[in-house]
Amino acid sequence: MxxxxxxxxxxxxxxxxxxxxxxxxxxxxxxxxxxxxxxxxxxxxxxxxxxxxxxxxxxxxxxxxxxxxxxxxxxxxxxxxxxxxxxxxxxxxxxxxxxxxxxxxxxxxxxxxxxxxxxxxxxxxxxxxxxxxxxxxxxxxxxxxxxMAPEYTDHLSREHFIRSLHSKKFSEKMIKAAIMDSEVIPGVGNIYASESLYLSHILPTKKVKNISDKRLSNLFDKICEVFELSLSRGGSTISDYRSVTGGKGEMQHSFKVYQQKQCPLGHDLKTKVINTRNTFYCTTCQR
Ligand SMILES: [Zn+2]
The missing domain is CATH 3.20.190.10 (MutM-like, N-terminal)
Incomplete structure:
Protein backbone atom coordinates (compact mmCIF):
# COMPACT_ATOMS: atom_id res chain seq x y z
CA MET A 1 0.00 0.00 0.00
CA MET A 148 -5.71 14.30 10.92
CA ALA A 149 -2.55 15.40 12.75
CA PRO A 150 -0.28 18.08 11.21
CA GLU A 151 2.01 16.92 8.39
CA TYR A 152 5.48 15.79 9.51
CA THR A 153 6.95 18.88 7.85
CA ASP A 154 4.76 21.21 9.97
CA HIS A 155 6.59 22.90 12.85
CA LEU A 156 3.83 21.78 15.24
CA SER A 157 4.08 18.14 14.25
CA ARG A 158 6.55 16.88 16.89
CA GLU A 159 4.69 18.50 19.74
CA HIS A 160 1.38 17.13 18.45
CA PHE A 161 2.94 13.66 18.02
CA ILE A 162 4.04 13.44 21.64
CA ARG A 163 0.91 15.07 23.06
CA SER A 164 -1.44 12.74 21.19
CA LEU A 165 0.58 9.69 22.27
CA HIS A 166 0.08 10.78 25.88
CA SER A 167 -3.68 10.89 25.38
CA LYS A 168 -5.95 8.20 26.78
CA LYS A 169 -6.77 7.00 23.29
CA PHE A 170 -3.18 5.98 22.50
CA SER A 171 -1.22 5.55 25.75
CA GLU A 172 -2.39 1.95 26.27
CA LYS A 173 -1.80 0.97 22.62
CA MET A 174 1.21 -0.73 21.09
CA ILE A 175 3.48 1.93 19.61
CA LYS A 176 3.29 0.46 16.12
CA ALA A 177 -0.51 0.71 16.04
CA ALA A 178 -0.35 4.26 17.44
CA ILE A 179 2.06 5.67 14.83
CA MET A 180 -0.03 4.16 12.03
CA ASP A 181 -2.97 6.31 13.16
CA SER A 182 -3.20 9.58 11.23
CA GLU A 183 -4.39 11.39 14.36
CA VAL A 184 -0.85 10.90 15.72
CA ILE A 185 1.11 11.46 12.50
CA PRO A 186 -0.24 11.17 8.96
CA GLY A 187 1.14 8.86 6.30
CA VAL A 188 2.91 6.09 8.25
CA GLY A 189 1.90 2.67 6.96
CA ASN A 190 3.22 -0.78 7.56
CA ILE A 191 6.62 -0.34 5.89
CA TYR A 192 7.70 2.94 7.45
CA ALA A 193 6.37 1.92 10.86
CA SER A 194 8.68 -1.13 10.92
CA GLU A 195 11.62 0.86 9.55
CA SER A 196 11.32 3.86 11.89
CA LEU A 197 10.82 1.67 14.98
CA TYR A 198 13.95 -0.29 14.12
CA LEU A 199 15.97 2.90 13.63
CA SER A 200 14.78 4.26 16.99
CA HIS A 201 15.45 0.91 18.76
CA ILE A 202 11.85 0.65 20.00
CA LEU A 203 9.99 -2.66 20.00
CA PRO A 204 6.78 -2.34 17.95
CA THR A 205 4.87 -4.26 20.64
CA LYS A 206 5.86 -1.86 23.42
CA LYS A 207 3.01 0.05 25.03
CA VAL A 208 3.15 3.79 24.35
CA LYS A 209 2.90 4.70 28.05
CA ASN A 210 6.12 2.77 28.76
CA ILE A 211 8.22 4.80 26.32
CA SER A 212 9.97 7.99 27.49
CA ASP A 213 9.36 11.32 25.75
CA LYS A 214 13.00 11.37 24.71
CA ARG A 215 12.57 8.08 22.86
CA LEU A 216 9.25 9.21 21.35
CA SER A 217 10.92 12.38 20.10
CA ASN A 218 13.69 10.28 18.58
CA LEU A 219 11.07 8.07 16.92
CA PHE A 220 9.50 11.18 15.40
CA ASP A 221 12.93 12.08 13.95
CA LYS A 222 13.32 8.59 12.49
CA ILE A 223 9.88 8.69 10.87
CA CYS A 224 10.87 11.99 9.19
CA GLU A 225 14.20 10.43 8.15
CA VAL A 226 12.63 7.37 6.51
CA PHE A 227 10.08 9.57 4.72
CA GLU A 228 12.87 11.79 3.36
CA LEU A 229 15.08 8.85 2.40
CA SER A 230 12.20 7.20 0.59
CA LEU A 231 11.34 10.43 -1.27
CA SER A 232 14.97 10.65 -2.42
CA ARG A 233 14.85 7.01 -3.57
CA GLY A 234 11.64 7.39 -5.56
CA GLY A 235 9.49 5.53 -3.01
CA SER A 236 9.13 1.82 -2.32
CA THR A 237 7.98 -0.57 -5.02
CA ILE A 238 6.57 -3.71 -3.52
CA SER A 239 3.98 -5.35 -5.71
CA ASP A 240 1.76 -2.73 -7.29
CA TYR A 241 3.05 0.77 -6.64
CA ARG A 242 3.98 2.61 -9.83
CA SER A 243 4.92 6.19 -10.48
CA VAL A 244 2.95 8.26 -12.97
CA THR A 245 5.43 7.38 -15.70
CA GLY A 246 5.13 3.69 -14.83
CA GLY A 247 8.50 3.68 -13.06
CA LYS A 248 9.42 1.87 -9.89
CA GLY A 249 11.05 3.27 -6.76
CA GLU A 250 14.27 2.07 -5.17
CA MET A 251 13.53 2.44 -1.46
CA GLN A 252 12.87 -1.30 -1.05
CA HIS A 253 16.63 -1.83 -1.51
CA SER A 254 17.24 0.34 1.57
CA PHE A 255 14.92 -1.51 3.95
CA LYS A 256 16.61 -2.38 7.24
CA VAL A 257 13.96 -4.80 8.51
CA TYR A 258 10.81 -4.74 6.36
CA GLN A 259 10.53 -8.09 4.54
CA GLN A 260 14.09 -8.92 5.63
CA LYS A 261 15.36 -12.07 7.38
CA GLN A 262 18.09 -10.37 9.43
CA CYS A 263 18.68 -6.86 10.76
CA PRO A 264 21.74 -4.91 9.47
CA LEU A 265 23.72 -6.21 12.49
CA GLY A 266 23.01 -9.83 11.49
CA HIS A 267 20.41 -10.75 14.10
CA ASP A 268 17.49 -12.93 13.01
CA LEU A 269 14.30 -10.88 12.78
CA LYS A 270 10.93 -11.71 14.28
CA THR A 271 7.61 -11.05 12.60
CA LYS A 272 4.26 -10.50 14.21
CA VAL A 273 0.86 -9.38 12.97
CA ILE A 274 0.01 -6.00 14.53
CA ASN A 275 -2.89 -3.92 13.22
CA THR A 276 -3.62 -6.78 10.79
CA ARG A 277 -0.26 -6.24 9.08
CA ASN A 278 3.00 -8.13 9.33
CA THR A 279 5.60 -6.33 11.45
CA PHE A 280 9.34 -6.96 11.25
CA TYR A 281 11.61 -6.31 14.25
CA CYS A 282 14.79 -7.30 16.05
CA THR A 283 14.55 -8.30 19.71
CA THR A 284 18.27 -7.58 20.16
CA CYS A 285 18.39 -4.07 18.66
CA GLN A 286 14.93 -3.01 19.82
CA ARG A 287 13.58 -2.90 23.35
ZN1 LIG B 1 19.43 -6.47 15.42
Whole structure:
Protein backbone atom coordinates (compact mmCIF):
# COMPACT_ATOMS: atom_id res chain seq x y z
CA MET A 1 0.00 0.00 0.00
CA UNK A 2 1.42 3.40 -0.90
CA UNK A 3 2.41 5.43 2.16
CA UNK A 4 3.20 9.13 2.45
CA UNK A 5 6.36 9.21 0.27
CA UNK A 6 4.75 7.28 -2.58
CA UNK A 7 1.67 9.52 -2.59
CA UNK A 8 3.85 12.64 -2.44
CA UNK A 9 5.83 11.40 -5.45
CA UNK A 10 2.63 10.72 -7.40
CA UNK A 11 1.50 14.26 -6.59
CA UNK A 12 4.79 15.74 -7.84
CA UNK A 13 4.64 13.70 -11.05
CA UNK A 14 1.09 14.83 -11.77
CA UNK A 15 2.04 18.51 -12.10
CA UNK A 16 1.69 18.42 -15.93
CA UNK A 17 -2.10 18.26 -15.47
CA UNK A 18 -2.18 21.61 -13.66
CA UNK A 19 -4.16 24.19 -15.66
CA UNK A 20 -5.71 21.48 -17.82
CA UNK A 21 -9.46 21.40 -18.16
CA UNK A 22 -11.34 18.12 -17.70
CA UNK A 23 -13.46 17.71 -20.80
CA UNK A 24 -14.88 14.27 -20.13
CA UNK A 25 -15.09 11.41 -17.63
CA UNK A 26 -15.20 7.72 -18.45
CA UNK A 27 -15.62 5.08 -15.75
CA UNK A 28 -14.95 1.34 -15.85
CA UNK A 29 -17.61 -1.35 -15.96
CA UNK A 30 -16.30 -2.48 -12.52
CA UNK A 31 -17.33 0.88 -11.07
CA UNK A 32 -20.79 0.78 -12.66
CA UNK A 33 -21.29 -2.79 -11.53
CA UNK A 34 -20.14 -2.02 -7.98
CA UNK A 35 -22.51 0.93 -7.77
CA UNK A 36 -25.43 -1.14 -9.04
CA UNK A 37 -24.69 -3.58 -6.20
CA UNK A 38 -24.57 -0.76 -3.66
CA UNK A 39 -20.79 -1.01 -3.04
CA UNK A 40 -19.71 2.47 -4.16
CA UNK A 41 -16.64 0.99 -5.87
CA UNK A 42 -13.89 3.69 -5.98
CA UNK A 43 -16.31 6.60 -6.58
CA UNK A 44 -17.72 7.23 -3.11
CA UNK A 45 -20.75 9.20 -4.24
CA UNK A 46 -23.42 8.78 -6.92
CA UNK A 47 -21.71 8.36 -10.28
CA UNK A 48 -23.84 11.01 -12.01
CA UNK A 49 -22.99 13.64 -9.44
CA UNK A 50 -19.25 12.83 -9.65
CA UNK A 51 -19.25 13.18 -13.43
CA UNK A 52 -21.26 16.38 -13.29
CA UNK A 53 -19.03 17.88 -10.58
CA UNK A 54 -15.71 17.37 -12.35
CA UNK A 55 -16.61 17.79 -16.05
CA UNK A 56 -15.70 21.22 -17.38
CA UNK A 57 -13.54 22.10 -14.37
CA UNK A 58 -9.90 23.13 -14.65
CA UNK A 59 -7.29 21.50 -12.38
CA UNK A 60 -5.82 24.51 -10.58
CA UNK A 61 -3.54 22.76 -8.13
CA UNK A 62 -2.59 19.43 -6.57
CA UNK A 63 -2.07 18.71 -2.91
CA UNK A 64 -1.45 15.86 -0.49
CA UNK A 65 -2.66 15.33 3.04
CA UNK A 66 -1.43 12.14 4.73
CA UNK A 67 -1.96 9.34 2.22
CA UNK A 68 -4.60 11.31 0.31
CA UNK A 69 -3.95 13.18 -2.90
CA UNK A 70 -6.29 16.00 -3.86
CA UNK A 71 -6.99 18.01 -6.98
CA UNK A 72 -8.33 21.54 -6.64
CA UNK A 73 -10.82 22.12 -9.45
CA UNK A 74 -12.51 25.28 -10.54
CA UNK A 75 -14.67 26.84 -13.21
CA UNK A 76 -16.15 30.33 -13.48
CA UNK A 77 -18.75 29.49 -10.87
CA UNK A 78 -17.32 27.14 -8.33
CA UNK A 79 -14.25 25.61 -6.70
CA UNK A 80 -14.29 21.98 -5.61
CA UNK A 81 -11.90 19.08 -4.99
CA UNK A 82 -11.33 15.47 -5.95
CA UNK A 83 -9.86 13.69 -2.93
CA UNK A 84 -8.16 10.46 -3.99
CA UNK A 85 -6.79 7.54 -1.98
CA UNK A 86 -4.74 4.97 -3.88
CA UNK A 87 -5.94 2.09 -1.71
CA UNK A 88 -3.75 -1.00 -2.06
CA UNK A 89 -2.81 -0.76 -5.70
CA UNK A 90 -3.94 2.52 -7.27
CA UNK A 91 -1.79 4.30 -9.86
CA UNK A 92 -2.15 7.37 -12.06
CA UNK A 93 -0.94 7.71 -15.63
CA UNK A 94 -0.84 10.71 -17.96
CA UNK A 95 -1.02 9.38 -21.51
CA UNK A 96 -1.92 10.34 -25.04
CA UNK A 97 -3.48 6.97 -25.61
CA UNK A 98 -4.51 4.00 -23.47
CA UNK A 99 -1.85 1.88 -25.15
CA UNK A 100 0.79 4.15 -23.62
CA UNK A 101 0.21 2.22 -20.37
CA UNK A 102 2.82 -0.48 -20.82
CA UNK A 103 1.75 -2.97 -18.18
CA UNK A 104 -1.29 -4.99 -19.16
CA UNK A 105 -2.62 -5.27 -15.61
CA UNK A 106 -2.78 -1.50 -15.18
CA UNK A 107 -4.22 -1.05 -18.66
CA UNK A 108 -6.90 -3.66 -18.03
CA UNK A 109 -7.82 -2.24 -14.63
CA UNK A 110 -8.18 1.37 -15.72
CA UNK A 111 -11.04 2.68 -13.61
CA UNK A 112 -11.35 6.42 -14.15
CA UNK A 113 -10.34 8.20 -17.34
CA UNK A 114 -10.37 11.98 -17.28
CA UNK A 115 -10.02 13.48 -20.76
CA UNK A 116 -8.05 16.73 -20.76
CA UNK A 117 -8.34 19.72 -23.07
CA UNK A 118 -4.87 19.14 -24.56
CA UNK A 119 -5.93 15.72 -25.87
CA UNK A 120 -4.18 13.80 -23.10
CA UNK A 121 -5.86 11.52 -20.60
CA UNK A 122 -5.35 11.31 -16.86
CA UNK A 123 -6.02 7.67 -16.01
CA UNK A 124 -6.53 6.14 -12.58
CA UNK A 125 -5.89 2.38 -12.58
CA UNK A 126 -6.56 0.14 -9.64
CA UNK A 127 -6.17 -3.62 -9.79
CA UNK A 128 -7.70 -4.42 -6.42
CA UNK A 129 -10.19 -1.51 -6.40
CA UNK A 130 -9.64 -0.46 -2.78
CA UNK A 131 -8.93 3.10 -3.95
CA UNK A 132 -11.34 5.96 -3.27
CA UNK A 133 -12.40 9.16 -4.98
CA UNK A 134 -14.56 11.74 -3.26
CA UNK A 135 -15.55 15.24 -4.26
CA UNK A 136 -15.82 17.93 -1.59
CA UNK A 137 -16.30 21.67 -2.07
CA UNK A 138 -14.25 22.26 1.09
CA UNK A 139 -11.33 20.04 2.14
CA UNK A 140 -12.22 20.71 5.78
CA UNK A 141 -15.52 18.89 5.27
CA UNK A 142 -13.80 15.58 4.47
CA UNK A 143 -14.06 13.61 7.76
CA UNK A 144 -10.55 12.04 7.75
CA UNK A 145 -9.00 15.52 7.35
CA UNK A 146 -10.88 16.86 10.36
CA UNK A 147 -9.08 14.46 12.68
CA MET A 148 -5.71 14.30 10.92
CA ALA A 149 -2.55 15.40 12.75
CA PRO A 150 -0.28 18.08 11.21
CA GLU A 151 2.01 16.92 8.39
CA TYR A 152 5.48 15.79 9.51
CA THR A 153 6.95 18.88 7.85
CA ASP A 154 4.76 21.21 9.97
CA HIS A 155 6.59 22.90 12.85
CA LEU A 156 3.83 21.78 15.24
CA SER A 157 4.08 18.14 14.25
CA ARG A 158 6.55 16.88 16.89
CA GLU A 159 4.69 18.50 19.74
CA HIS A 160 1.38 17.13 18.45
CA PHE A 161 2.94 13.66 18.02
CA ILE A 162 4.04 13.44 21.64
CA ARG A 163 0.91 15.07 23.06
CA SER A 164 -1.44 12.74 21.19
CA LEU A 165 0.58 9.69 22.27
CA HIS A 166 0.08 10.78 25.88
CA SER A 167 -3.68 10.89 25.38
CA LYS A 168 -5.95 8.20 26.78
CA LYS A 169 -6.77 7.00 23.29
CA PHE A 170 -3.18 5.98 22.50
CA SER A 171 -1.22 5.55 25.75
CA GLU A 172 -2.39 1.95 26.27
CA LYS A 173 -1.80 0.97 22.62
CA MET A 174 1.21 -0.73 21.09
CA ILE A 175 3.48 1.93 19.61
CA LYS A 176 3.29 0.46 16.12
CA ALA A 177 -0.51 0.71 16.04
CA ALA A 178 -0.35 4.26 17.44
CA ILE A 179 2.06 5.67 14.83
CA MET A 180 -0.03 4.16 12.03
CA ASP A 181 -2.97 6.31 13.16
CA SER A 182 -3.20 9.58 11.23
CA GLU A 183 -4.39 11.39 14.36
CA VAL A 184 -0.85 10.90 15.72
CA ILE A 185 1.11 11.46 12.50
CA PRO A 186 -0.24 11.17 8.96
CA GLY A 187 1.14 8.86 6.30
CA VAL A 188 2.91 6.09 8.25
CA GLY A 189 1.90 2.67 6.96
CA ASN A 190 3.22 -0.78 7.56
CA ILE A 191 6.62 -0.34 5.89
CA TYR A 192 7.70 2.94 7.45
CA ALA A 193 6.37 1.92 10.86
CA SER A 194 8.68 -1.13 10.92
CA GLU A 195 11.62 0.86 9.55
CA SER A 196 11.32 3.86 11.89
CA LEU A 197 10.82 1.67 14.98
CA TYR A 198 13.95 -0.29 14.12
CA LEU A 199 15.97 2.90 13.63
CA SER A 200 14.78 4.26 16.99
CA HIS A 201 15.45 0.91 18.76
CA ILE A 202 11.85 0.65 20.00
CA LEU A 203 9.99 -2.66 20.00
CA PRO A 204 6.78 -2.34 17.95
CA THR A 205 4.87 -4.26 20.64
CA LYS A 206 5.86 -1.86 23.42
CA LYS A 207 3.01 0.05 25.03
CA VAL A 208 3.15 3.79 24.35
CA LYS A 209 2.90 4.70 28.05
CA ASN A 210 6.12 2.77 28.76
CA ILE A 211 8.22 4.80 26.32
CA SER A 212 9.97 7.99 27.49
CA ASP A 213 9.36 11.32 25.75
CA LYS A 214 13.00 11.37 24.71
CA ARG A 215 12.57 8.08 22.86
CA LEU A 216 9.25 9.21 21.35
CA SER A 217 10.92 12.38 20.10
CA ASN A 218 13.69 10.28 18.58
CA LEU A 219 11.07 8.07 16.92
CA PHE A 220 9.50 11.18 15.40
CA ASP A 221 12.93 12.08 13.95
CA LYS A 222 13.32 8.59 12.49
CA ILE A 223 9.88 8.69 10.87
CA CYS A 224 10.87 11.99 9.19
CA GLU A 225 14.20 10.43 8.15
CA VAL A 226 12.63 7.37 6.51
CA PHE A 227 10.08 9.57 4.72
CA GLU A 228 12.87 11.79 3.36
CA LEU A 229 15.08 8.85 2.40
CA SER A 230 12.20 7.20 0.59
CA LEU A 231 11.34 10.43 -1.27
CA SER A 232 14.97 10.65 -2.42
CA ARG A 233 14.85 7.01 -3.57
CA GLY A 234 11.64 7.39 -5.56
CA GLY A 235 9.49 5.53 -3.01
CA SER A 236 9.13 1.82 -2.32
CA THR A 237 7.98 -0.57 -5.02
CA ILE A 238 6.57 -3.71 -3.52
CA SER A 239 3.98 -5.35 -5.71
CA ASP A 240 1.76 -2.73 -7.29
CA TYR A 241 3.05 0.77 -6.64
CA ARG A 242 3.98 2.61 -9.83
CA SER A 243 4.92 6.19 -10.48
CA VAL A 244 2.95 8.26 -12.97
CA THR A 245 5.43 7.38 -15.70
CA GLY A 246 5.13 3.69 -14.83
CA GLY A 247 8.50 3.68 -13.06
CA LYS A 248 9.42 1.87 -9.89
CA GLY A 249 11.05 3.27 -6.76
CA GLU A 250 14.27 2.07 -5.17
CA MET A 251 13.53 2.44 -1.46
CA GLN A 252 12.87 -1.30 -1.05
CA HIS A 253 16.63 -1.83 -1.51
CA SER A 254 17.24 0.34 1.57
CA PHE A 255 14.92 -1.51 3.95
CA LYS A 256 16.61 -2.38 7.24
CA VAL A 257 13.96 -4.80 8.51
CA TYR A 258 10.81 -4.74 6.36
CA GLN A 259 10.53 -8.09 4.54
CA GLN A 260 14.09 -8.92 5.63
CA LYS A 261 15.36 -12.07 7.38
CA GLN A 262 18.09 -10.37 9.43
CA CYS A 263 18.68 -6.86 10.76
CA PRO A 264 21.74 -4.91 9.47
CA LEU A 265 23.72 -6.21 12.49
CA GLY A 266 23.01 -9.83 11.49
CA HIS A 267 20.41 -10.75 14.10
CA ASP A 268 17.49 -12.93 13.01
CA LEU A 269 14.30 -10.88 12.78
CA LYS A 270 10.93 -11.71 14.28
CA THR A 271 7.61 -11.05 12.60
CA LYS A 272 4.26 -10.50 14.21
CA VAL A 273 0.86 -9.38 12.97
CA ILE A 274 0.01 -6.00 14.53
CA ASN A 275 -2.89 -3.92 13.22
CA THR A 276 -3.62 -6.78 10.79
CA ARG A 277 -0.26 -6.24 9.08
CA ASN A 278 3.00 -8.13 9.33
CA THR A 279 5.60 -6.33 11.45
CA PHE A 280 9.34 -6.96 11.25
CA TYR A 281 11.61 -6.31 14.25
CA CYS A 282 14.79 -7.30 16.05
CA THR A 283 14.55 -8.30 19.71
CA THR A 284 18.27 -7.58 20.16
CA CYS A 285 18.39 -4.07 18.66
CA GLN A 286 14.93 -3.01 19.82
CA ARG A 287 13.58 -2.90 23.35
ZN1 LIG B 1 19.43 -6.47 15.42
Missing amino acids: PELPEVELVKRELTPVINRKITGVELSSYIYKGHREGKKTIIKEPIDSFIQTVTGKTILHLGRRGKYLYFILSDDFKTTHIISHLGMSGAYFIVNDLDDIKEDNFKKHRQVILSLDNGQKLIYSDIRRFGEMHTYDSLQDFPPFKR
